[in-house]
Amino acid sequence: TLHIARPEKGKTLADFQNIYNSIAEKMKSESAYDDGTGYGPVLVRLSWHSSATYDKNDNSGGSYGGTFRFKKEASDVLSKGLENATKFLDPIHSEYPWLSHGDLYTLGGVTALQELGGPKTPWRPGRVDTGPETVPAHGRLPIPEGNASYVRNYYDRFGFNDQEVVALLGAHILGKTHLKNSGYDGPWDDDTNIFSNEFFGNLLERKWTLEKNAASNMQYNAKGGIMMLPTDYALVQDPKYLKYVKKYADDQDAFFSDFRDIYVKLLERGISFDDSIEPLVFKTLKEQLK
Ligand code: HEM
Numbered sequence: 214t215l216h217i218a219r220p221e222k223g224k225t226l227a228d229f230q231n232i233y234n235s236i237a238e239k240m241k242s243e244s245a246y247d248d249g250t251g252y253g254p255v256l257v258r259l260s261w262h263s264s265a266t267y268d269k270n271d272n273s274g275g276s277y278g279g280t281f282r283f284k285k286e287a288s289d290v291l292s293k294g295l296e297n298a299t300k301f302l303d304p305i306h307s308e309y310p311w312l313s314h315g316d317l318y319t320l321g322g323v324t325a326l327q328e329l330g331g332p333k334t335p336w337r338p339g340r341v342d343t344g345p346e347t348v349p350a351h352g353r354l355p356i357p358e359g360n361a362s363y364v365r366n367y368y369d370r371f372g373f374n375d376q377e378v379v380a381l382l383g384a385h386i387l388g389k390t391h392l393k394n395s396g397y398d399g400p401w402d403d404d405t406n407i408f409s410n411e412f413f414g415n416l417l418e419r420k421w422t423l424e425k426n427a428a429s430n431m432q433y434n435a436k437g438g439i440m441m442l443p444t445d446y447a448l449v450q451d452p453k454y455l456k457y458v459k460k461y462a463d464d465q466d467a468f469f470s471d472f473r474d475i476y477v478k479l480l481e482r483g484i485s486f487d488d489s490i491e492p493l494v495f496k497t498l499k500e501q502l503k
């Protein structure tokens with residue numbers, strides 16, 4: 214499968230900054246969502262799930278075709294809860310109908326990440342919607358019960374190495390698990406909408422206890438109301454992953470730049486962009502107030 218980027222005709226940085234601002238303003242005005250967590254985390258998760266169907270073996274799936282807009286893909290039980298994110302973005306798509314869904318879902322994640330204090334993340338337009346026949350079969354999303362070899366094997370399908378996998382999973386500092394979505398529960402602390410390297414410090418410094426949760430799933434819990442999925446905890450069980458967990462726990466700047474790089478790589482996986490076109494870097498709302 215070939216995915217050639219075709220940037221929307223005649224659109225400039227200013228046009229996409231307008232969309233960024235619409236999403237960011239809507240995040241601000243609907244900050245009460247999910248008990249005050251806000252829409253940032255679930256928008257980041259949607260950008261990940263819309264890219265997570267990628268398979269390097271035939272270059273299928275990935276963010277290009279915007280196929281998450283089809284119920285056939287969005288109904289995957291492992292995507293439960295993401296209907297909140299697509300419903301949030303529907304009015305943005307109505308306001309800017311010229312923007313492809315693939316560009317909408319990835320731009321939503323980049324906007325959320327930056328508005329939650331994450332790294333400045335270059336973004337390129339040009340994903341083109343493809344039809345229902347291009348929706349990949351269910352089964353390409355990861356399960357939370359996996360161990361380290363499961364996680365390594367899963368990301369091999371993207372061609373991501375150990376360092377990239379550890380950096381990418383640092384996104385789990387954002388947001389929450391919800392029993393009604395995934396059958397996992399927590400964290401219950403409040404600053405789950407600020408991007409930082411704390412996921413790694415939590416993994417290394419807290420005392421983790423493996424417990425059965427209210428949905429009879431096993432998860433790791435620590436005092437102070439934080440939790441880890443089995444796939445999170447795998448990062449400290451495997452010596453090759455552990456090396457990078459320590460690196461990122463010690464060095465916020467290294468985490469921010471490595472997360473930015475692998476997040477861009479994820480959102481663009483499988484797409485051929487015209488490298489003579491500069492990626493776009495958006496200003497945050499705060500930066501535009503001055
Ligand atoms: C081994 C791979 C992964 C597994 C098994 C996994 C699993 C999960 C699960 C079970 C939830 C809770 C969903 C719910 O109950 O609402 C979740 C939430 C989340 N995931 Fe992941 N995830 C993985 C990788 C990623 C990646 C690569 C990113 C982003 C780069 C990401 C971003 C998020 C975010 C931001 C949330 C919070 C969503 C919210 O607060 O509604 N995850 N993930």
Ligand SMILES: Nc1ncc(C2CC2)[nH]1
Binds near residue numbers: 400440441
């Ligand atoms: N620690 C942790 N693992 C998964 C999560 C979900 C993002 C909220 N949090």
